[in-house]
Amino acid sequence: MQTLNQDIKDRSFKSAYLLFGDEAFLKKSYKNRLKEAVTGGDTMNYNYYEGKGINVPEILGMADTMPFFAEKRLILVEDSGFFKGGGEAESLAEYLPNVPDTTCLLFVETEVDKRSKLYKAVKKYGYAAEMVRQEPAQLARWAAGVLAREGKKITGRTMDLFLSKTGDDMENILSELDKLISYTLGRDVITDADVEAVCVTQVTNKIFDMITAISSRQTRKAMDLYEDLLTLKEPPMRILFLIARQFNQILQVKELMGKGMDKSTIASKLKLAPFVAGKIMLQAKSFTKEQIFSYVNLCVDAEEAVKTGKLADRLAVELLIANHY
Structure with a gap:
């Protein structure tokens, strides 16, 4: 994910990106960050396709279309099933070496076969990022950072208790943090009792x-x-x-x-x-x-x-x- 962060920071984008894996929160977060960084909120040069049965020739035609008064056109394709191999995805794989400098393709998928031609093409000509469940130490640092931005403190022991209830799904952790922050309004230290009072065991x-x-x-x-x-x-x-x-x-x-x-x-x-x-x-x-x-x-x-x-x-x-x- 360091590559994604650097590309967003430098505003230097590859022709294609693939975000996949079982950590939905990270996929959603990087999808939104890339979308904002590439388009700057411009909807005129942004095209979105979702689900099975997407018209591949239409995507290719749009990719060859120059952006209107902007540097880049972003084409976001989500949950297409293109990375399971075969079908029209083959033509997308063959097209990737020829993507214009003015176009950025962003794929966000749940199921990916790393043996597929399209996956290999994205790896070669763009960047594929697998969003996996984070390790406990990383989750603890991230959760503590979220709390710190709200002026809250938490001990390592209480954080352990909190994560033992929430599991490792970041979307769920964020939801439970919001509940804790609201529950402890007016106090800056989160206790074991607070966690037991409001956090749901997964x-x-x-x-x-x-x-x-x-x-x-x-x-x-x-x-x-x-x-x-x-x-x-x-x-x-x-x-x-x-x-x-x-x-x-x-x-x-x-x-x-x-x-x-x-x-x-x-x-x-x-x-x-x-x-x-x-x-x-x-x-x-x-x-x-x-x-x-x-x-x-x-x-x-x-x-x-x-x-x-x-x-x-x-x-x-x-x-x-x-x-x-």
């Missing part, structure tokens, strides 16, 4: 609590958490996926603990916040390696049972939670 954190309940044989509590997630309209198969991911993470931590690694080393190696690594280490101690493997296999079996129609998705997760090893 789905992934409820999954964490569910695994803790399973490890301590608190089946009723685990079931109650499952019901909470269903009430929040979380699909059972997504809950199953998150449970499987959590057990895989516990297995990784268990193996690193077996090699004598401490919390900070494990956190660094797995790109986890130290407080998260500490919590998973406690969970790992509650299971033998064989038990963790068994739960991982149960998740695989549950998914297979749902896909083959042997079990309803909701029941499959309930049976998984009720299993005791």
Whole structure:
């Protein structure tokens, strides 16, 4: 992302940019910054295309059109599916070496196949930026900066508590920060009590609590958490996926603990916040390696049972939670 920042600062733009990845906040932020930097708010030399079925010849024709009383024309293409490979995207890939100096193409996509011709063409003739979920230390610095601009202070411990509730989605973090700032109007220090009072625990954190309940044989509590997630309209198969991911993470931590690694080393190696690594280490101690493997296999079996129609998705997760090893 350093390249993007430098291009925006220097106002020296490449012929094509691709923003992709699962961090929606960063994609939206850089999309808006590039749009403002290239057009300066001018709508006359700005063209926007969205969704499947976009007319590629129309884009090419517009790209060859000189901007009206401006240096650049910006063409923004969003969620087109062009980067899955094949189709009319091939002609876009062939066109990229010939984009006029007066045109800038900006693609913002959710799904990207890095083997596609268009992706490779953007990398060669422009710049492709993958927006991934940020590491905990980066999120903590960013969140502290947002608070500082509002005259708020927060300790490292309280920040850890805050991020343990919000997860790593920057859009959600910003929303929860806004709530904290409003809640603490007239005070400059944010406390643990403030975080507990207004911040909503995200789905992934409820999954964490569910695994803790399973490890301590608190089946009723685990079931109650499952019901909470269903009430929040979380699909059972997504809950199953998150449970499987959590057990895989516990297995990784268990193996690193077996090699004598401490919390900070494990956190660094797995790109986890130290407080998260500490919590998973406690969970790992509650299971033998064989038990963790068994739960991982149960998740695989549950998914297979749902896909083959042997079990309803909701029941499959309930049976998984009720299993005791």
